[in-house]
Amino acid sequence: MTTQIDKVLPLYEGKMGNIFDHRSAYFVGIGDTDIKPNPDHGPTTSVVPRYWVGPEVTRARQERRTWGTQTAMLGFRRVARNTDERTCIAAILPWGAASYGWILSAGPSADGLAFLCAQYNSFAFDYVLRQFLSQPSIPQGTFEQLPCVPRDAFSTNPHLTFDYRWVVEQSVRLSATDEKLATWAAECGVDSAPFKWDPAERARIRTELDAAFFHLFAVDRDDVDYIMDTFNLIRDRDTANHGEFRTKRLVLEAYDQMAH
Numbered sequence: 651m652t653t654q655i656d657k658v659l660p661l662y663e664g665k666m667g668n669i670f671d672h673r674s675a676y677f678v679g680i681g682d683t684d685i686k687p688n689p690d691h692g693p694t695t696s697v698v699p700r701y702w703v704g705p706e707v708t709r710a711r712q713e714r715r716t717w718g719t720q721t722a723m724l725g726f727r728r729v730a731r732n733t734d735e736r737t738c739i740a741a742i743l744p745w746g747a748a749s750y751g752w753i754l755s756a757g758p759s760a761d762g763l764a765f766l767c768a769q770y771n772s773f774a775f776d777y778v779l780r781q782f783l784s785q786p787s788i789p790q791g792t793f794e795q796l797p798c799v800p801r802d803a804f805s806t807n808p809h810l811t812f813d814y815r816w817v818v819e820q821s822v823r824l825s826a827t828d829e830k831l832a833t834w835a836a837e838c839g840v841d842s843a844p845f846k847w848d849p850a851e852r853a854r855i856r857t858e859l860d861a862a863f864f865h866l867f868a869v870d871r872d873d874v875d876y877i878m879d880t881f882n883l884i885r886d887r888d889t890a891n892h893g894e895f896r897t898k899r900l901v902l903e904a905y906d907q908m909a910h
Contacts, residue, residue, distance in 0.1 A: 657704070657705065659703050659746045659747045660697075660698075660699040660702060660747070661699050661700070661703050661747045661748070662725075662744075662746070662747065663700065663748075663751045665751060667743070668739055669739050670767070670771060670852070670856070671741055672742065673828060674688055675688055676697035676699075677699055677700040679700075680700055691827055691828075691847035693828065693846075694829055701749075708746060708747045711747070715756045717756050718758045718760070718762060719763065719837060721745055721760055721833045721837050722742050722760065722831055723763075724742055724743070724755045725740065725753060726739060726753055726755075726770050726788070727739040727740075727751060727752065727753075728752065728788055729751065730783060731786050733883075736771075736776055736881075737776050737780050739771070741825065742767055742825040742826070744828065753790050761818045761839065764838050765801065765814065765821065768821035769863060769866075771859070772859060772860050773860045773863075773864070773877060773881065773901065774863045774867045774869060774877070776881075778797060779793070779796060780880075799866045801814055803866050807868075810865060811907075811909075812862055816862075817859065818839070819838075820859055822834075822838050822843065822845075823845050823855060824852055824855055824856065826840070826845055827845050827847045829844045857900045857901055857904050861904035861907075864877075864901075864905055865908055871902070871905060874902060874905055879898070881897075885897075885898070
């Protein structure tokens with residue numbers, strides 16, 4: 651999984667990524683199902699793609715759009731299957747080539763990408779998105795009409811116990827576990843990347859971000875309780891593994907702590 655091929659770039663496909671993770675799987679062949687989960691999220695691990703792209707082709711595609719940064723890209727997976735626990739699955743990708751399976755957000759700055767990545771991956775945003783879908787994919791036009799928390803939401807809500815920089819830093823910590831994203835992390839103003847892949851720490855950060863975006867979307871606690879119950883696959887998995895809807899309980903606890 652660490653093979654390097656000079657003068658060509660890996661084509662990151664949607665099925666290779668997951669929430670806050672651009673390298674959750676790698677290809678072992680060229681068939682659609684020739685893919686395996688990546689067990690190694692070390693800082694120097696590179697996942698093997700199905701296809702490679704020449705730099706001239708990549709540059710030609712990139713020049714069609716206006717980018718706010720050239721250190722990374724933000725994408726969310728186009729395919730939204732009912733067998734997935736989440737509908738919106740977003741990740742920061744190393745600057746380079748991405749397939750049709752990723753819908754890219756090109757305009758924001760480096761820290762803007764981090765903020766949007768955290769927002770796209772939140773339960774609050776996911777719930778809103780699901781209200782607009784009637785097919786197993788996310789139309790870009792539909793996505794662009796969704797309500798999104800702007801940066802100035804922090805200045806209009808003086809009762810928040812966190813700020814924009816905190817959200818950016820947590821998002822970078824989840825995303826920049828690969829040395830290829832260290833430059834992007836530095837551009838976001840976050841040092842010490844790449845960060846260690848620690849499942850327990852990642853779960854804690856994600857819980858806090860989920861709670862934070864419920865506050866940013868001004869969702870009341872009773873509605874948070876209801877929204878979390880709509881994520882049936884996560885509820886069923888938690889119940890089987892922990893005997894309770896653990897994710898919901900932790901999000902509500904974090905939500906309550908941020909309310910003070």
